[in-house]
Amino acid sequence: MKISKLTLGIGLALSFSGQAFAQQSNDQTTAQAVEKIEVTGSHIKGVDMEGAQPLTIISAEDIRKSGATTVFELMSTITQTRGGEGSFSTSESGATSTSTPAGQAAASLRGLGPSATLTLINGRRIAASSFASGTQNFVDINSIPLAAIERIEVLATGASATYGADAVAGVINYILKKDYKGAELNAVYGNSTASSDEGSLNLNFIWGDEVAGGDLMLFADYYDRKDFKATDRSYTRDPVLESSYSYLSKTPNIYYYSARDGNEIANPNCATPLVTTEFGEEICAYYGNEDDWLETPLESVSAGFTYNKEFGDLNWKTDFFYTRTKSTSYSTPAPINQVDDSEGPFADETALDIFSDDIRNDLLDRIYIDPFDTVAGRTLYGFQFDARFATPRTVEIETDSFRLVSGLTGTVGEWDWESAVTLSKSESEQVAVAGIYNRYKYHAAIAGELCSDGSIADYDADADSLSCGSGSLLGMYNPFLMGDATNDAILGTAQEMPTRDGESTVYGWDLRFSGDLMEFNDDVIRSAFGLEVRKEEITDVPSLNARARFENDYLVDVFGFGSSLSEAKRTQWGAFGEFHVPLTEQLEMQLAGRYDHYDDFGGDFNPKVAFTFRPTDDLVLRASWATSFRAPSLTQAGVKLRTTRASFDCSANQAVADLYCEGFGDLRGNNVLELGNPELEAEESESVSIGFGYSPTRNTNITVDYWRFDHEKLVDTDMTGVLDRAITDASLRHCGLVPEGEIGISYDPQMCEVTDSQGLTIEEQGANLTEILDAWVDYADPRFAELELYRDHVLLLENTGTQTVSGVDFTFDHRFEFEAGSLSFSLDATHYISYERNKPGSDEIEELAGTWRYPENIATARLFWDQENWYAGLTAYYTASYEDDIERLRGRELDELDALGELDENGLRDVSSWTTVRATFGYEFEKANVSLSIDNIFDREPPRAYGSARGFDSINHDAYGTTYKVSLTYFF
Template sequence: MKMTRLAYAVASIGLATSVWAADEQPKKTERIEVTGSSIKRVSKEGPAPVETVTKKQIEKTGATTVNELLKSLSTIDIFDQGELASNSPAGSGKASVRMRGMSENQVLVLLNGKRLPRSAIADSSGAGDAVDINMIPVSAIERVEILKDGGSAIYGADAVAGVVNFITKKNYQGGDVGVRFGTSSRHDGTEKGATISGGFGDFDEQRFNVFAALDVFKRDPILRKDREISKSVDFRRFGGPDRRSVSSPYGNKLGPDFQPTGETIKPCPPEMYNDACKYDFNAELLTAYNGADRTSFMSIGSLKITEAIKGSAQIVLAQNKDHFEAHPAPDTFVLPDGTLYAGRFLQGGPRISDRKSTTSQFVLGLDGAVGSIDWSVSASKGRNKVVNQDSNYLDRKRFKAETAAGRIDGTSQTNDPALVESLKVSPRREGTFDLTTLDAKFSGEAFQLPGGALGYAAGVSRWTEKLSDRPDELTTSGSVLGGIQQASADAKRSAYAVFGELALPISKMVELQTALRYDHYPTASKTSPKVAVSIRPTKDLLFRSSYTSSFKMPGLKQLYGAPEQGATDFYGPEQCGALGLPATCEVQGFNVGGANPNLKPEKGKTFNIGVVLDAGPFSGSVDWWAIQQRDAITSPSETEAMLEGQIGTDAQTGRPVVFTPLRNIGQMESRGLDADLSLRFKTALGTVSFRDAVTYYRYIKQRRGNGDFEYLTGVYGTTPTARWRNTFTVGFDASTWSVTTAFRTVSGLNDTSKLPTVANGISPTTRQIASHTEIDLVGSYTGIKGLKLDLGVKNIADRMPPFSITNASSNANTQMGFAELYSSRGRFFYGAVNYKFK
């Protein structure tokens, strides 16, 4: 491996400090490693803002999945489309983490400090190129640590917005058996789960420990038809639009402009007619909350090889199955006489998708100490495999040929069943993402500074990513009626990094943290620095500030995926002018976008300033942060590409084609405030606690090229972005029982898809989506030895989400009538029994 000057410099820092440490041999103290630093320290609070969610806090949320747990934290952005929508090939059934207004591929997810493989199926835009957190069993988690100031200088390029580290049990003896059950007040969305875990061997006395856990989780879906807000896409009952589809099974004749003429092929029932014969796709089949069938297994073993050397192994195996059904596909059909009509062939039956996702990870490691120097080496191999198996779809070309010839009547359900069956196809998409890593690092303390010993760490990493995303030929060619044309990808790359970190206690009050990381990829390299400082004027008060430079490499599919082509319409003076046509033209054509092998890394800067106070019964922290990102990867608009001359002609149809592959033309800025305040005091009956955690966005803004900045905060837009999220918790703990009440609030939104700019702000007449609050109540009892009973109610007031016209108006959204910041599950009762034994 070719070493750069920076690599030599970092290695030299590490070797020099290790020599100093070996010479001085300071007295060893009990130190821990906290997410955000590779240097072990005595105090958890340092220059970096790290939020820790303990096992006890996790239990008090009543969360049965990791996704539900993270949604209860104000730090984490909510966009739950993967759990709500059932028609996204890359997203349905998955859950990912978003922070700081940035996408899921800007957040690094770790399990016990190790990277997990990302999802094998993602869009070329980068959406979905992240760890599916549904693969992590919530029952195995001991705590969650969230680094909130970015971690590129410590962990690597993809830790731009932050790091979420899930930490599981270790050195555990005894057994743990638990069952849980929950259901909504409407008797759907029922959840059943069971877990069994156990450990044996005392690492200190017997020199080994083995821990294993098995978790099973099943959830029934909730159908849209079973909730008032989503039971029909005719939203006129809420003052919204009638979004029932004109692709009706009775057939709407189309004019030369491809708009319904008002005439139908077959008589339309009066209740379905509104300017055209309408089809209500929310009235059956589609889900409002997806079902789930998940099984996870985890085992961690440790062995004391010598008094100074420990070996460890970790195995993770997880499987997630999802079953989705959708209506027969809408499309444009033709009669033998050439009449076009918008229809939906009901005799074909519902389109079915079965998704199976498996994740595996194997980690081997050695940890040791030489004097005051701690060292570790590890190797890991992880894989995510996703198979989307569809059925009951139709071959587009053959079906249209049969309808044009009159052998199939698209408005009838009495066609020859054998002929219909012969037209059916079963598209399949299979993807794998492999991640292989090798890591080595050492850390320790060197000479004394006025505030204590200098801490240091240095390390190297090497990793290989391999992606294979292969939709079948029918899917890639767009030959599936009702299917989404998907791009394939087959790519591999290896990279390496070297980093160094110093913790400098300049005085008893001031600590300085510096880190430098060099990442080398085949197409780009980058050095990422970090500087952080903490000032502690008293033992109860801490001020902190940090600066991190970051960069994010393009994903493999963004670089090497196949082109993606979709139909589009060209109209308006600018587009028509670019085609050399009159300003009033309306022309059908194609958009070709997707990957670009010439993409560069996205670059950014993160700033954080905060204060932490721990004074008797009161504790709290307030942090201001800002992120600036440039060279962000996005696609130009069709108009922008056409004005640049990115126009061609389709060889088969002669229609115009506009080329909009991904480019580094985006810019994004995010600023906000985190506050976490707690009050805890004892009474004669027990301990009373209050906690209020809030994340407030001053703004999130983005732009393409030299265009105006568009503001996302507090606007539905394309992805609803709340200005603030707040979780207020009141708890009471006695000797054998406890009660916790949580008030979870998401702020309101401007109900518009148009993002405002400085020049064109939000109109005062814009409809407002109200804020939404849900109240959860959970009680626990531990009065019987080894036994723990939990009973709770989530959303105790049975609040339904506020209505959104923007969501209802566009099929780019879920069209359930509310923003994907909440669910319509309503009041949910649950209980759990857990028994621990030695």
């Protein structure tokens, strides 16, 4: 503990407490009749902890008026989960291993990432998704049934002293309904007002009554949502910049290596207008908009129950729910490469026969016809082409998850106790149903060597003949022939359907005590103690054809489809103590500490100190200091080999930019293999919260809270840092593939054919990489003057750096009461003072607040009129402007932006602020409720963002336009 941080944490602040301080009753009978409430952030029952910590509560009324039909929609209404790249929804889902898992969503506090936010249900953990987001394990909140939720409590400050690992940014606790009597059926239909159909349907049923002497509640929930494509809106249909093209078109171009003048040659049958490149070529280009799903289809079915029954002095509580979700996700069509994954696959010269004689002869005059080797071992003559497949990579995923918690509560003397067992599991099955092709079968097909049963023909060199075992030899597939059924059928034979199976399980047992410890200052010190034992297991196993293997030169059998092989398990135990100390009548102190021990990681102790001062009934001041930690996730600990794409940031390190990016500051990507690292240390965080609140009238509440997180030892791969270290460390430099058992960067195998002025190759210690780059340019005359990276760089997960985040939360609410009804106004706002993080591969600290995807200001304002049986309201959601992601664009894109006048005098631009307004109306009948909510009632388009290929920031904005939801609830 640092004394300066501790002193700061003890500072005083203002915050409104929604409840009066719970006074201890002298009447023992009355005290026993009052239920002691446990609030998120403390295990001490019967103490008003809301006033001692920055707790945000989404009440049952808030849920009803929100119009939300999923937990993610609901969590998007609070400012603590908006801004930054931590929270994600199915808008970010995709078919590849670099996308967020298909059909899943996560809530993140303060933009620190989903793995830094602890998700609880009724105060206990839930199994993480078996498919990680990158290597971050997270809880899929799409698996939590909204119909079962009574309220949500959000504690946006470090809470490991109470709950253990992962509560770095705080805790989101979903509280289930209980003691429900009656029955209700709710139906919600929603859609956009556009001509396309993005309809959604939500049905849920709840029933509760006394059964067998206890309270039983049953619930069921069904949700179905259609997909939403970029082509469904005019402002996302077309590319944001003409220069943001890819050479890899669905109608192949002729690769520049095969062209006599060294320029790409456009496909004569290009289906779209030709695009002029920065080299003056005219090519058939590809833009991702045509294959971009802004939201994927999602179907979810949930059911469960809660049951409470008293047995004398004991109370038995059980809750259970089961959820099945189905989704389909898409990624752009996979690029087509050579068998060894280098650019420019070969096609036989007869592929040009589909063109007219004049076009064919013209092309033959402009290209080289060279020999190439086929997968069957023949030598043919042809040319290289540039292309991608026509069908988007498509995966279907089905996830089954359940959670069972059963426990007993009772009293021992003056102490309350509770103990429960937890079993939670998430199991996912994924299959690639379209757009995935076997690299060997594909190259056999374009050489006419593929058999009808999917096998590759045997070649008899002596007889110069091909033969198939059980199938018949197919014709030669022509990548330039579009729309021909026979040709397409040959390609279909090369399709594969890789699978991926994952399972995540949590077994837990806990025991907690809460009660008065001792008399102190004419009051009592209240306390809580507890033990927890938890076992976690996770597996993520792809089919063999989706794995990279050293024995196969790390070549995944299929094009453009990586995977993660991960298996790990651990056992953890923890013990905590917590004390509520009345220092004076106005000043209270909370002390907490918890020790956690992992059998694979070691131990960690985390303390917390908090003070609450109430100088008057209207004023509450509070402050807290705490440490938190996040142990390396099971995926990070258990990664065997993860095939993915890693980015390196040319703007973070000028030496890296000069050697690998022609001096530009853009973001580059390469195929890499990630390995788990047994030497990983825990991520650590120190948090401070200082707030003040004022309630001048019964109907007026004001809160202000300052918060700060110092987050260290973040776990990730750092390709920028490895490239930087490789400049002076030859052990990280490899010509060709990285040898098995080693790590580092893979360079073009020909890089070792050039040397620096001392005669040293790139693999030798002391080599001057700048001189080698100059020699490489002279030797190979590459299109881009940069060191030629190869593929499958091998990187270890490591503790890459630090980030420090600070800001202020502000809330205001006031209710005007009239004879006819009441008018309420509320404002919630978050201001990010700073978001500092070291650049990858550099000790330089960058300020993220106000930059791409990190708005400095986020706010929500609500105005509601309530009468006896109806209500109407307006809610405005505001996201401030922030810098566009300009510095990571390529030179040709920057030139186009400059020509459009979009850049300021510093070569930058801002994404505009965005405000949308929701209108909500509701009417309550005797046995029914009906409501209507209209989002984005002014049909505002998302602000233009040139730093995103989508043309807008899909994390902070959406492209739906005006949407509506109609809800009908009937009570039985």
